[in-house]
Amino acid sequence: MDKIAFSEEALSVHRKINRTDAAYPEESLKELFEAAVDRRPEAVAVVHQERTLTYRELNGLANSLSVRLAAAGVEPGHVVGLSVKRSPEMIVAMLAIIKRGATYLPVDRTWPDDRLNGILDRAGCTALLTDAPDELRARFGQLRVVPVDPPTLDADEKNPSLRVDPDSLAYIVFTSGSTGTPKGVPIRHRGVVRLVSDPSFVSLDENAVVPQLASVFFDAAAFEIWGALLNGGTSVLYPSDHIRLSELKRLVERNGVTALFITTALFNVIVDEAPGTLDSVRTILTGGEAHSLGHIERARKHYGDGKVVSVYGPTECSVFATHYPVRSSVQGESALPIGLPIQNTSLYIVADGALCAPGEVGEVCLAGPGLSPGYLGMDELTKKKYVEYDIDGEKVVLYHTGDRGFCREDGNVVFQGRLDDQVKVNGFRIELGEITHFMNEVPYVKQSYVTTSEKESGEKVVVAFVVPADADCTPQACHDHLVTKVPRYMVPGEIHVRDSLPLTGSGKVDRKALLAGLGNPE
Incomplete structure (x- = not known):
């Protein structure tokens, strides 16, 4: 085990920001949801x-579907694919898997078959819950396909007696991988x-009304769904595949939405085009990409201090790791901080085997019970990214995020870019190297270069x-x-054909020259 060196100044700021321990239930999603049912049936x-479902109705339908999973041979610890469009049936299916003590794996049936088969194989998935059973039986005959069909379910089915260990796996999300192989994050x-238990960054209780906007393949959906249901609140499912501001405004006002998460790109569009869309919301959580200070400042002036909260966190830390409530003007800042660790999460800035003092840039590393146990079937990568250290006599497993940042004197962390070519676009984590890998497979492509360009709205676009x-x-x-x-x-x-790729003096592809050729210098 390696020891991390530190100065007193560096240790002091890290001790200050990592006082985040708070009590939370030693129970699983199953037990906490069933407790919410008992409190507010x-x-x-x-x-x-x-459509609406009460806690009693939702619970009974999920119990009945979990019985069918058992009949299909699903045992505790198994992985069950989830391919259900956003609907009450999707929530029923998630709960049914959880109630069986199994792990849900959201999959998108529009993905290419090769990619889907690879993901299902790596996860050891043998069963699939879906609202399109005929299509998926034809495509994935090796799986036991269980249809989600509420009219055939018994809404009075009792809770299964099974107890689920809080350290067992709830779900798996697959993210982009630089070698062309997606990474499974359990x-x-x-x-x-x-x-979601008494969080420091938003109020979640039985009065919480949280819209479910994110794709279920994006880890923010876990916050949206479980943040409402484990606290006895209401999950409002967005009715369309693509968000329209007029529709979002109606949903917010009609249902009395109290808190929501939106990606940076959507936040910018709302601020530019219709900030009144979210006037009645108590807390606006936003993140997924670096924020535009101009949009943040305009939002603060419109909504008031403290209503907008920037959140940050890689999938490997269970959705969010830090938060920064915008309580004062950000004019004159170099970048919006990603803030301080949320409850039961620790953050360390490390460079060259030592903790960084305020102002020193290093890699952002995370610790705490939110960490994933590692990547599915990727032992070497897991060993590289999840490392146990001795920090001032305490054994700590740190997840190396690949993000760079520094602590300000007040402890707030400021993001400073990536150590690699990973990017966030519309909230999705993308390894540009994975796109390059497949682009270079094309027989008629000699060379390729993949990067991102930024529109005037601040939205990122992948450009090849x-x-x-x-x-x-x-x-x-x-x-x-x-x-x-x-x-x-x-x-x-955008895909552009070029006779050659310009190079810098050091022999690297000249990204600025390529983008300037599009009339978009950066």
Whole structure:
């Protein structure tokens, strides 16, 4: 075990920011949800358009579906695929898997078959819950496909007697991987419970009304769903695949939304076009990409101090790790801080084997019960990213995020970019190297370079530049190849063919020159 060196100044600031220990239940999602049912059986748990489910109804349907999972051979500890469109049935399916002591794996049936098969195999998935059973049986005959069909379920089914260990796995999310292989990130029940139990960054109780806006393949959905249901509040499912501000405003006002999470890109659009959309919301959580100070300042002036809270956290830490309530003007700042650790989370800035003093830039490392146990089937990567250290006599497992940052004198952490080529686009984590990997597979591509460009609104767009090997190399041909290899959110929004890639004096691809050629210098 390595020891981390430190100066007294560095140790002092880290001790200050890491006083985050707080009591939280030593129970699983199953037990906490069932306790909420006992407290408020007739309260509304889920809203979707004109449909509502009470806690009693939701619980009974989930219990009945969990019985079917057992009949299909699903045992505690198994991984069950989840392919259900956003609906009350999706929540029923999630709960059914949890109540069986199994782990849910959200999958998108629009992903290419090769990618889906690889993900299902790596997770050891043998069963699939879905609202499209005929389609998925035809595509994935090796799986036991269990349909989600509420009219055939018994809403009076009693709770299963099974107890689920809080250290067992609740769900798995697959993120982009630089080698072309997605990385499976399993999250424990404990990590989610520590996130939504009496949180320091937002009020969650039986009066909480939280919209479910995020794709279920994006880890923010875990905060949205479990933050409401484990506290006896209401989860309001957004009715459409794509968010429209007029529709979001109606949903917020009609349901009395108290808190919501939106990606940085959507936040910027709301601030630019219709800030009144969120006037009645008590807390606006936003993150996923670096924030524009101009948008943050305009939002603060419109909503008032403290209503907007910037949140940060990689998937590996169970959704959120830090928070920064915007309580004063950010004019004159170099960047918006990612803030201080949330409850039961620790943060360390480390460089060259030592803790960094205020102002010194290093890698952001995280610790605490929110950490994933590691990547599925990737032992070497897990050993590299999750490392046990001795810090002033205390054994601490640190997750190396690959993000750079520094502590200010007041302890707030400021993000300073990445150590690698990972980016966040519309809240999705993307390894540019994974896109490059598949682009370079194309026979008619000699060279490729993938980066991001930023629109005036602050929204990031993935941009690819390719040098052709022959006349068959067109933007459309490259696009058509990529859609068979990666999810839609990873396909570049722009693909440009170039005779060659300009180089800097050090021999690296000159990103600035490429973007300047598009009329978009950075």
